[in-house]
Amino acid sequence: MAAPVRIVTVVGNPRPASRTHGLARTLAAEIANVLQGATVGEADLALLGPRVLDQADAGAAAAVGEVLAADVLVVASPTYKATYSGLLKAFLDRLATGSLAGKAAVPLLLGGAPNHQLAVDVHFTPLLLELGAAVPVRGLFVLESDVDGFASFAATWATANGAALARG
Numbered sequence: 767m768a769a770p771v772r773i774v775t776v777v778g779n780p781r782p783a784s785r786t787h788g789l790a791r792t793l794a795a796e797i798a799n800v801l802q803g804a805t806v807g808e809a810d811l812a813l814l815g816p817r818v819l820d821q822a823d824a825g826a827a828a829a830v831g832e833v834l835a836a837d838v839l840v841v842a843s844p845t846y847k848a849t850y851s852g853l854l855k856a857f858l859d860r861l862a863t864g865s866l867a868g869k870a871a872v873p874l875l876l877g878g879a880p881n882h883q884l885a886v887d888v889h890f891t892p893l894l895l896e897l898g899a900a901v902p903v904r905g906l907f908v909l910e911s912d913v914d915g916f917a918s919f920a921a922t923w924a925t926a927n928g929a930a931l932a933r934g
């Protein structure tokens with residue numbers, strides 16, 4: 767029997783318990799609903815803060831381990847300066863180029879400016895591809911005004927895209 771799919775969220779908001787964090791958890795839970803037996807973990811970078819820059823930090827190393835053990839990654843960030851947060855980039859810089867090979871990733875940005883919607887495809891997806899992840903479906907840009915409706919959107923989205931993520 768195939769091993770259960772491991773889904774891990776990576777949340778790049780420097781503030782704990784953020785809306786970005788909530789969106790990532792919601793999406794991961796909906797993907798897990800679609801992929802029978804899937805388990806969910808997380809790397810919440812708000813809990814690490816500047817420690818992501820410390821190569822000797824055990825918590826940061828554990829978060830990297832969590833990411834490397836995933837089959838499917840939900841990588842979420844607030845939109846900062848039309849891209850993703852510096853905290854997320856600093857964390858991902860710990861990973862070797864190509865080290866996410868064999869994993870599927872879903873980039874998710876939360877932002878306030880509709881004119882930054884393409885940031886997820888133009889800036890975020892290339893970062894994940896550089897790390898070796900497959901990005902089999904388009905990334906998600908969630909407007910702040912759409913946060914309240916995200917749970918039902920995520921359920922529909924996961925039904926449509928869950929299988930593609932499991933295939934990698």
Ligand SMILES: Cc1cc2nc3c(=O)[nH]c(=O)nc-3n(C[C@H](O)[C@H](O)[C@H](O)COP(=O)(O)O)c2cc1C
Binds near residue numbers: 781784785787
């Ligand atoms: C430093 C900073 C830069 C931001 N830059 C952008 C931006 O370029 N485009 C945008 O749509 N929103 C921008 N925002 C708004 C955030 O994306 C938005 O407030 C955030 O996604 C809310 O997520 P949260 O509730 O999880 O913190 C910025 C916010 C901050 C604090």
